[in-house]
Amino acid sequence: MEGDVKLLPVHCPVVWAEKRQSLCDALPYFKMHQGSLYSKQLIPKGFLIDGEFTYRDMMNTDIVITSLGGGRARTADGDMERVRECRRPALNSILKAWKEDIPIAVIVGRNYPLLPVQAPHAYNVLDWFNVTDLWVERESRNGVFIHKVRLERTNRIAKPWWQPSGSILSDLSYSADCAAVWAWCVECKQPSKTIFDGDIWTCLHKNCTRAFQFQPEMDTNKLVYSAVFINERTAFVPPHEALRPALPVLWENSCGTEIEFRCGIVCPKCFGCSRRRNWDRWVYETPGCPFVLIAPPPPYPLCRVEKENWEFNARKCLKQSRVGEHVVASRLTIGAYSAYQFLLADIKDALKVIGSVHVFRATAVTNARDEGPNSLWNEIQLASNQGFGLQRNPVRLAGHKSEVLTRHFQQNWGAPYKFVVNVLSKSFEEAPDAILKALMRLRWAGRESVRCTTQSLATDFVEFNELLSLGYMEGDRIGYHDDGEDTLGPTVATLSLGSPALMAFRIKKKHNSDQREVLRFPIYHGDMVVMHGTDIHQFYEAYPAGMRRFAMTSRNIVLDTLDEHTRLEAIRKGNLPERAHGWQYDGL
Numbered sequence: 117m118e119g120d121v122k123l124l125p126v127h128c129p130v131v132w133a134e135k136r137q138s139l140c141d142a143l144p145y146f147k148m149h150q151g152s153l154y155s156k157q158l159i160p161k162g163f164l165i166d167g168e169f170t171y172r173d174m175m176n177t178d179i180v181i182t183s184l185g186g187g188r189a190r191t192a193d194g195d196m197e198r199v200r201e202c203r204r205p206a207l208n209s210i211l212k213a214w215k216e217d218i219p220i221a222v223i224v225g226r227n228y229p230l231l232p233v234q235a236p237h238a239y240n241v242l243d244w245f246n247v248t249d250l251w252v253e254r255e256s257r258n259g260v261f262i263h264k265v266r267l268e269r270t271n272r273i274a275k276p277w278w279q280p281s282g283s284i285l286s287d288l289s290y291s292a293d294c295a296a297v298w299a300w301c302v303e304c305k306q307p308s309k310t311i312f313d314g315d316i317w318t319c320l321h322k323n324c325t326r327a328f329q330f331q332p333e334m335d336t337n338k339l340v341y342s343a344v345f346i347n348e349r350t351a352f353v354p355p356h357e358a359l360r361p362a363l364p365v366l367w368e369n370s371c372g373t374e375i376e377f378r379c380g381i382v383c384p385k386c387f388g389c390s391r392r393r394n395w396d397r398w399v400y401e402t403p404g405c406p407f408v409l410i411a412p413p414p415p416y417p418l419c420r421v422e423k424e425n426w427e428f429n430a431r432k433c434l435k436q437s438r439v440g441e442h443v444v445a446s447r448l449t450i451g452a453y454s455a456y457q458f459l460l461a462d463i464k465d466a467l468k469v470i471g472s473v474h475v476f477r478a479t480a481v482t483n484a485r486d487e488g489p490n491s492l493w494n495e496i497q498l499a500s501n502q503g504f505g506l507q508r509n510p511v512r513l514a515g516h517k518s519e520v521l522t523r524h525f526q527q528n529w530g531a532p533y534k535f536v537v538n539v540l541s542k543s544f545e546e547a548p549d550a551i552l553k554a555l556m557r558l559r560w561a562g563r564e565s566v567r568c569t570t571q572s573l574a575t576d577f578v579e580f581n582e583l584l585s586l587g588y589m590e591g592d593r594i595g596y597h598d599d600g601e602d603t604l605g606p607t608v609a610t611l612s613l614g615s616p617a618l619m620a621f622r623i624k625k626k627h628n629s630d631q632r633e634v635l636r637f638p639i640y641h642g643d644m645v646v647m648h649g650t651d652i653h654q655f656y657e658a659y660p661a662g663m664r665r666f667a668m669t670s671r672n673i674v675l676d677t678l679d680e681h682t683r684l685e686a687i688r689k690g691n692l693p694e695r696a697h698g699w700q701y702d703g704l
């Protein structure tokens with residue numbers, strides 16, 4: 117190191133990421149979007165060291181000494197001090213790694229000041245490390261116990277990339293002839309190592325009354341670890357798991373939307389982690405790397421969709437339906453559909469209906485009709501692999517290292533729809549036929565639902581001029597949200613294709629502190645759901661359960677609410693092409 121400027125590392129990191137979500141999406145051994153220690157079934161897998169450090173923390177090419185978890189707060193003089201001990205589950209996990217020699221992947225963040233070289237990226241995977249020691253020290257100001265851990269590089273044969281360029285690795289990195297002396301506590305009778313310089317010993321067990329006790333005149337902040345303790349080396353068995361996971365490949369009968377394909381990848385060219393942003397491919401996220409992995413999901417056969425829907429219905433439907441006290445439910449027949457009508461009452465006035473939800477249950481017959489859900493399912497799967505444009509967009513902190521992408525893939529069609537996620541809109545003219553056919557069905561369902569509720573809600577149906585298509589892979593979902601933007605008309609309708617889902621509604625917190633669901637029902641392949649009423653203050657979410665689902669949701673974007681430029685764009689993009697009129701739907 118020269119002055120404050122750190123040297124560059126000898127190599128690039130074995131794996132790295134610029135975004136925390138990319139790191140978590142791509143690496144099986146680190147899935148913590150917050151916090152630092154990732155454990156799966158109590159077995160620690162990955163440990164992120166970033167930001168704050170405490171007295172005596174250190175990092176060299178073989179050894180990391182760091183403190184574990186716990187809460188910190190700023191003192192009156194601006195320093196950070198630990199105010200809470202490490203949580204029990206994290207401690208147990210590290211204890212297990214120590215006792216059972218389980219290697220942990222250590223990742224270091226750009227904000228960590230003790231990395232001996234310049235951190236090339238926001239997140240940098242160091243290597244596998246084993247826990248060699250776990251002990252307690254005390255925060256000098258408030259006496260809170262700090263759990264400290266010493267980690268040693270598991271396999272010291274390969275050169276560490278974070279060695280400063282131009283430096284020579286000392287022989288000590290490969291030796292094992294140092295050993296700190298153990299001594300037994302007179303109080304608790306447990307052994308502790310002599311870890312401090314100057315042969316200073318103390319009991320390092322939290323349950324002992326003499327733990328981290330010294331002569332009163334000792335300034336514990338000045339203690340340093342002894343060279344003998346730091347230079348100890350152990351022989352460990354390296355893990356089989358690679359730090360750089362292989363690219364996913366389709367296996368027999370896989371459909372390409374299983375969780376393995378929804379995950380991120382580590383780019384084989386630059387070793388950066390990349391999220392799956394696009395439905396049909398992985399494109400490396402940082403400009404400069406040309407790597408693209410084309411991965412259009414193969415068709416998911418209708419027979420597997422039907423099996424998923426059937427099993428969902430058999431196992432869960434009855435248990436999962438819920439109708440709360442503010443909801444009046446009834447059954448209707450609309451066209452060829454058996455429909456459920458849910459009238460939602462004002463929470464302050466049970467006699468006042470503020471909105472309705474209609475669920476149009478598809479049957480095997482309606483699904484199998486020409487241009488019906490079964491053929492739309494096949495069409496949409498093909499189209500989504502051919503320049504359709506389904507992709508995940510930022511929902512929080514766009515561009516920041518903590519940026520979060522949606523848990524589903526979107527493409528908007530027709531008039532632009534402005535909501536919390538910025539989704540580009542393509543015109544209906546450019547839309548694949550399946551989108552226009554879905555739109556015509558939704559217009560019918562929207563019109564019929566409003567007709568069935570006009571006695572309660574005096575608002576007319578206004579034709580939809582927009583359709584948002586969402587694609588869900590295994591494990592995806594859409595969290596609680598409302599469609600309450602000022603630019604929207606009172607009706608929103610969704611057609612569900614593919615895997616089943618649960619749809620749940622709850623009242624927004626600002627209207628009701630009771631956050632229980634007021635309405636919940638399953639939706640199956642071919643079903644349509646229509647929500648109507650400008651005053652529905654409900655939040656709703658959809659929880660797909662299966663390998664692949666598309667939701668086509670239509671709204672009316674009120675042109676008068678748009679500025680001149682957007683209005684003209686909305687008119688142009690929302691204009692129905694001639695061919696769409698051939699797919700008018702009559703409810704059969």
Ligand SMILES: O=C(O)CCC(=O)C(=O)O
Pocket residue numbers: 584586594599610612617657658667669
């Ligand atoms: O997946 C669904 O059915 C819900 C779609 C949705 O909530 C939306 O597009 O806003």
